[in-house]
Amino acid sequence: MSGGAATAGLVADPRPRREDPRLLTGQGSYVADVRLPGMLEAAFVRSPLAHARIRAVDTDAARAAPGVIAVLTGADLSDVEPFPDLRERTRPVRQRALCIDRVRYVGAPLAVVVAEDRYLAEDAAELVDADLEELPVVADMDAALAPGAPLLYDDWPDDRIVATAPVDPELDAIFETHQVVRGTYRMQRHTAMPMETRGVVATVERGRLLVWTSTQVPHVVRTVIARTLGLPEHRIRVVAGDVGGGFGSKLHVYPEEVVIPALAWRLRRPVRWIEDRREHFLASSHARHQRHDLEAAVDERGDIVAVRGDLVCDVGSGEILPPGVAPAFVSAGSITGPYRFPRSQARLTCVVTNKTPSGAYRGFGTPEIVFALERLLERVARETGQDPVELRRRHLIRPEDLPYETPNGRRIDSGSHLEAFERAVAWAETTRERLAPTARGSIGVGYANYIEGVSPNYHATSGLWAQQETSTLRIEPDGTVVVASGLGPMGQGTETMLATLASQLLGVPHDQVEVRLGDTDLSPYGLGSFGSRSTVVAAGAVQLAAGRLLDKVRTIAGHLLEASATDIELVDGRARVVGSPDRSVGLAEVAHLAYFRTFDLPPGTEPGLEATGAYEQPGVDHRPNAQGKLNICLTYANSTHACVVDVDRATGVVRLLAHLAVHDAGLLLNPQVVDGQIMGGVAQGIGGALYEQLLHDADGQPLVTSFMDYLVPGAPEVPELTIDHLSTPSTTTPFGLKGAGEAGATGVPAAIANAVCDALRDTGIDITQTPITPSSIRAALRATPDPTTTEGS
Amino acid sequence: MNDLEPVDALDIELRVNGSAVRRRVPVRRLLSDLLRDDLSLTGTHVGCEHGVCGACTVLLDGQPIRSCLQLAVTADGCEVTTVEGITPADGSLSPLQAAFRDAHGLQCGFCTPGFLMTLVAADPAEHPTDGSIDALLSGNLCRCTGYQNIRTAVRRAWGRDDEGNASAGSDTPLGSGTSSGSGAS
Numbered sequence: 001m002s003g004g005a006a007t008a009g010l011v012a013d014p015r016p017r018r019e020d021p022r023l024l025t026g027q028g029s030y031v032a033d034v035r036l037p038g039m040l041e042a043a044f045v046r047s048p049l050a051h052a053r054i055r056a057v058d059t060d061a062a063r064a065a066p067g068v069i070a071v072l073t074g075a076d077l078s079d080v081e082p083f084p085d086l087r088e089r090t091r092p093v094r095q096r097a098l099c100i101d102r103v104r105y106v107g108a109p110l111a112v113v114v115a116e117d118r119y120l121a122e123d124a125a126e127l128v129d130a131d132l133e134e135l136p137v138v139a140d141m142d143a144a145l146a147p148g149a150p151l152l153y154d155d156w157p158d159d160r161i162v163a164t165a166p167v168d169p170e171l172d173a174i175f176e177t178h179q180v181v182r183g184t185y186r187m188q189r190h191t192a193m194p195m196e197t198r199g200v201v202a203t204v205e206r207g208r209l210l211v212w213t214s215t216q217v218p219h220v221v222r223t224v225i226a227r228t229l230g231l232p233e234h235r236i237r238v239v240a241g242d243v244g245g246g247f248g249s250k251l252h253v254y255p256e257e258v259v260i261p262a263l264a265w266r267l268r269r270p271v272r273w274i275e276d277r278r279e280h281f282l283a284s285s286h287a288r289h290q291r292h293d294l295e296a297a298v299d300e301r302g303d304i305v306a307v308r309g310d311l312v313c314d315v316g317s318g319e320i321l322p323p324g325v326a327p328a329f330v331s332a333g334s335i336t337g338p339y340r341f342p343r344s345q346a347r348l349t350c351v352v353t354n355k356t357p358s359g360a361y362r363g364f365g366t367p368e369i370v371f372a373l374e375r376l377l378e379r380v381a382r383e384t385g386q387d388p389v390e391l392r393r394r395h396l397i398r399p400e401d402l403p404y405e406t407p408n409g410r411r412i413d414s415g416s417h418l419e420a421f422e423r424a425v426a427w428a429e430t431t432r433e434r435l436a437p438t439a440r441g442s443i444g445v446g447y448a449n450y451i452e453g454v455s456p457n458y459h460a461t462s463g464l465w466a467q468q469e470t471s472t473l474r475i476e477p478d479g480t481v482v483v484a485s486g487l488g489p490m491g492q493g494t495e496t497m498l499a500t501l502a503s504q505l506l507g508v509p510h511d512q513v514e515v516r517l518g519d520t521d522l523s524p525y526g527l528g529s530f531g532s533r534s535t536v537v538a539a540g541a542v543q544l545a546a547g548r549l550l551d552k553v554r555t556i557a558g559h560l561l562e563a564s565a566t567d568i569e570l571v572d573g574r575a576r577v578v579g580s581p582d583r584s585v586g587l588a589e590v591a592h593l594a595y596f597r598t599f600d601l602p603p604g605t606e607p608g609l610e611a612t613g614a615y616e617q618p619g620v621d622h623r624p625n626a627q628g629k630l631n632i633c634l635t636y637a638n639s640t641h642a643c644v645v646d647v648d649r650a651t652g653v654v655r656l657l658a659h660l661a662v663h664d665a666g667l668l669l670n671p672q673v674v675d676g677q678i679m680g681g682v683a684q685g686i687g688g689a690l691y692e693q694l695l696h697d698a699d700g701q702p703l704v705t706s707f708m709d710y711l712v713p714g715a716p717e718v719p720e721l722t723i724d725h726l727s728t729p730s731t732t733t734p735f736g737l738k739g740a741g742e743a744g745a746t747g748v749p750a751a752i753a754n755a756v757c758d759a760l761r762d763t764g765i766d767i768t769q770t771p772i773t774p775s776s777i778r779a780a781l782r783a784t785p786d787p788t789t790t791e792g793s
Numbered sequence: 794m795n796d797l798e799p800v801d802a803l804d805i806e807l808r809v810n811g812s813a814v815r816r817r818v819p820v821r822r823l824l825s826d827l828l829r830d831d832l833s834l835t836g837t838h839v840g841c842e843h844g845v846c847g848a849c850t851v852l853l854d855g856q857p858i859r860s861c862l863q864l865a866v867t868a869d870g871c872e873v874t875t876v877e878g879i880t881p882a883d884g885s886l887s888p889l890q891a892a893f894r895d896a897h898g899l900q901c902g903f904c905t906p907g908f909l910m911t912l913v914a915a916d917p918a919e920h921p922t923d924g925s926i927d928a929l930l931s932g933n934l935c936r937c938t939g940y941q942n943i944r945t946a947v948r949r950a951w952g953r954d955d956e957g958n959a960s961a962g963s964d965t966p967l968g969s970g971t972s973s974g975s976g977a978s
Binding site: 016017019020021023024025026027028029030032033035119192193194195196197242243244245247274276277278490491492493672673675676679680681682683684706707708712714715716718720721 | 819821822829830833834835836837838839840841842843845846848875876877880884886890893894895897899900901902903904905906909924926927928930931932933934935936937938939940941942943944
C-alpha cells in the first residue's frame with residue numbers, strides 16, 4: 001500500500017524495510033566506518049585488578065613509543081566532571097570517565113593512548129605502568145551482603161546501592177495463617193552482546209564537537225557530554241549512524257563517549273576508538289544477575305492469595321549511567337506477572353561488587369522475575385497437589401477483570417492473558433504427541449505467562465529524562481516529506497516505521513517520505529529507543545505533527561481549489577475536495593505557495609510547511625505513591641510461551657524441539673518486523689536459558705572474555721519458532737499500538753526450565769537457576785532419587 | 794638469507810573485487826583493516842577479532858575466510874571478494890540479497906555481509922536440508938534475527954519452497970513458523 005487517505009487509524013503495512021538495500025550491499029554507515037583525514041586512534045588501558053587503589057600511573061614509556069600523540073590518565077582529565085548521579089534513593093557513585101583514585105572492576109578505564117593508528121596505540125598501551133594497591137575483592141552478592149564486607153565506596157555504610165524494605169503487617173499475617181510455598185531462584189550474569197561492539201569517533205568542526213557513537217540515545221549522550229565537559233549543548237552534535245544491535249546495552253552512556261570527545265577537543269584532531277570484543281566483555285554493561293527468594297501463600301482451595309519476595313541484584317561496580325539498579329526495580333514491580341494474586345510485596349536489595357557494571361538488557365528485569373515466578377507456580381502445584389496448567393488458568397487475568405491494577409500499581413488496560421495461555425496449551429498438547437524423544441531422551445512441555453511493560457517512564461530509570469518523544473514533519477518545496485525523530489534505532493526497522501507513520505497519517509506515498517534519525521542536529525530532542533517504546537511514542541508524536549501540518553495543507557489547498565479547508569483531504573500525496581476527487585492539487589503545488597509564491601497565501605497564513613508534535617504519554621507515574629504503587633509503563637503487552645524439549649538423560653543435553661510464542665501486541669504496523677523482533681528475542685532467551693554466562697573467579701577476574709567461552713546461540717541451536725498473534729488494542733496508546741521489542745526474550749528461560757522439569761518429572765528435579773547446562777542437569781539428577789532408568793515419557 | 798630478515802612491511806599485489814591493488818603493507822596489518830581502512834571497503838565488518846563470529850568473512854580465491862585472522866601480506870597474489878563485489882554493478886540487489894530483504898533476514902545488518910559471503914561460496918546441493926543449512930550457517934553469529942528468517946531467505950534464494958522444507962513446529966494448528974494472526978485490527 002502506498003499512502004492512502006489520512007484517516008483516524010493506521011493499518012498494517014508489511015513492506016520490506018527501506019534500510020535493507022544499503023545494509024545488504026555493504027553501504028551502511030556504522031561508527032567503525034567513519035574515517036576522517038588526519039584521524040588518530042585510541043586504545044584504553046584497563047585495570048587488570050578487580051579492586052585496587054591507584055597509587056600512580058606511569059605513562060613515560062608509552063609517550064615515547066612510536067606514533068604516540070598523547071597519553072592521558074584520570075588525573076589528566078580531572079577537569080572533566082563526574083557522570084551525574086541523578087537517580088533519587090540510589091547511592092551516588094560519582095563515576096569518572098577515567099578512574100582517578102580507585103578501580104572497582106577488571107576493565108575499568110585507567111588511561112587512554114592516542115597514536116597514529118590503532119596498532120601503535122595498542123603497542124603503547126602495553127607500556128603504561130599502573131601502580132595499583134590491591135584491595136579486598138567483593139566477588140559476589142553474598143560477600144557484598146555479609147556484615148563487615150569490604151567497601152567499594154568508602155563513604156557508604158555498606159555495599160548496598162539500593163535497599164527497599166516495605167512493611168505490611170497485614171501481608172505478614174496472611175503468610176502466618178496460610179500454607180506457604182517458597183523457593184530460591186537465580187539467574188546468571190549474561191548480557192546483550194550485540195554483534196557490533198561500541199565505538200566513538202570525535203572531531204572538532206567549526207568550533208563544535210562532532211561525535212559519532214554507537215548508541216540508542218543520541219540526545220542523552222549529547223547532554224552527558226555537555227555536563228561532563230562543561231560545553232553548551234548547542235556546541236555538540238552527536239550522530240549515531242547505522243547501529244549494529246543494542247538490546248539495551250547501548251542505552252547507557254559510557255566513559256569512552258566522554259573521553260574520546262575530550263581528546264578530540266584537546267588535540268583538535270579527529271580521534272577514533274573502536275571497542276574490541278574482549279573490551280566489550282569487560283567494559284560494556286552486563287545484566288540479569290539476580291537472586292529471588294519467593295513465597296506464595298496458598299489457601300485451603302489451593303488459590304494463591306499473596307506472593308512476596310526478597311530480591312537481590314548484583315549490579316557490579318555500579319559505575320554506569322543510567323544506574324543498573326533500574327531493571328531490578330522492574331523485577332520487583334512485576335512480581336505478580338499476569339496473575340490475579342490479590343496481595344504482593346517485594347523487598348529489593350541491589351549490591352555493588354567488583355565486577356563490570358550491569359544495566360539494561362532486553363526485558364529489563366522481567367525475564368528474571370518471570371523465571372522465578374513460573375518456577376514457583378510449578379512448586380505450588382506440586383506441593384498442593386494441583387495441575388500446574390489448571391493453577392495458571394484459574395489465576396490468569398480474565399477479560400472481565402480488565403482494566404486490572406496489580407497490587408504493585410501496574411494498570412493493565414487490555415490484553416488476552418487467558419486466551420493466549422489456552423492457545424498455548426492446545427498447541428503444546430498437539431505438538432508433544434507429534435514429536436518423538438531421542439533414544440535416551442524424554443520429552444517435556446513448559447509454559448510461561450507474562451506481561452511486558454511498553455514505553456516505560458525513563459525517569460524511574462535515569463532520574464532525569466521522563467518519557468516525551470518528539471517528531472518534526474516538513475513538506476519540502478517539491479512536495480516530498482521529511483520526518484525527523486529523536487529515536488535511536490539499533491536495527492529494528494525504525495526508518496521504515498517512521499515513513500509508514502508519516503505516509504499513513506499525512507496521506508502521502510511511502511516513497512515520498514524521507515526519514516532523519518540519529519543526528520542531534522537534524523532531529524528534535526528525543527529520548528531514544530528502549531523499553532519497546534519506539535513505534536508507540538513515534539505514533540503519538542507523528543500524529544500530532546501530521547494533524548498540525550494537515551491543517552495548513554488544507555488551508556492552502558482550499559484556497560487554491562476555492563473550497564473550504566474543512567472539505568479538503570490529502571490522499572496519495574494530492575489534496576482534493578471531499579466528494580470531488582477531480583478537484584485536486586499536488587503537494588508540490590501547495591508547497592510552491594508556502595515557500596515561493598507566499599504573496600498568494602491566504603491572508604494570515606504563515607509561510608513554510610513544517611510542524612512538530614511532542615507526545616507525552618498519559619497515566620504513567622513518576623514515583624511511587626504513598627502505598628508504594630507505581631504504574632511505570634504506558635501499556636502492557638501480554639504473551640505466553642510454550643516449548644517442547646528433549647532431555648538426554650545420560651548427558652543432560654537439552655534440545656529445544658519446538659517453541660511457540662503467543663503474543664498480543666495490539667495492532668502490528670509491520671507484521672514481518674514484529675515477527676523478527678520476537679524471533680530474535682527468543683534466540684536471546686535460549687542463550688540465557690541454556691548457554692550464556694559471564695563467570696568470575698573469587699578475585700573478580702572474568703573467566704569469559706571471548707566468543708570461545710560465551711556461547712551465543714548459532715543457527716543449529718535455534719529451532720523454528722511458531723508465532724501466534726492475538727491483537728487486542730490498548731486503550732491508552734495512540735491507535736492502540738503496543739510495543740514488541742523486548743517480549744520475545746522474556747518467557748524463554750522459564751518455559752525451557754519448566755519443560756526440562758516436565759521431561760524429568762519422574763525424578764522430582766526442580767531447576768532453580770539458569771543457565772540450564774548439561775552438567776547442571778546431571779548434577780541435579782544425581783542429587784535426586786532416580787526411580788527409573790528407562791525413558792520417562 | 795635476506796628473505797628471513799624481519800621486515801616491517803612488504804609490497805603486495807592482489808585483486809580485490811576484480812580490481813588490481815598494489816600496496817606496501819605493514820606485515821602485521823590484518824586483511825580486514827586493509828579492506829576497510831585502506832581500500833574503504835567498509836561492508837566487511839569486524840565483530841570479534843578472534844575468528845568466531847564470522848562477520849568479517851570474505852572470499853580468498855573463492856573460499857570463505859575470516860579476514861580478521863588473515864594478515865594482509867598473506868593475500869599477496871590472491872583474489873579477494875567482499876560484499877561490495879557480489880553486489881550488481883547497478884547497485885541493485887542480487888537474488889541472494891533480495892531474498893534476505895524479502896524474508897526479513899536481517900535487522901541491524903552488521904553480521905549480514907558475513908552471512909552473504911558464506912552463502913555465495915556454498916554449493917546448495919551440498920546442503921539439501923534445513924539441518925545442513927544450519928550447519929553451513931553455524932560459523933556465522935547473528936544476534937538479531939534468531940536465524941529463522943535467514944534460513945527462509947536461503948531456501949528461497951536456492952529455489953526451495955518455504956513449506957516443503959519446513960521443520961519442527963511447522964504443521965501445527967497455528968501456522969507455519971511465521972505469523973499466523975491477522976496483524977491488523
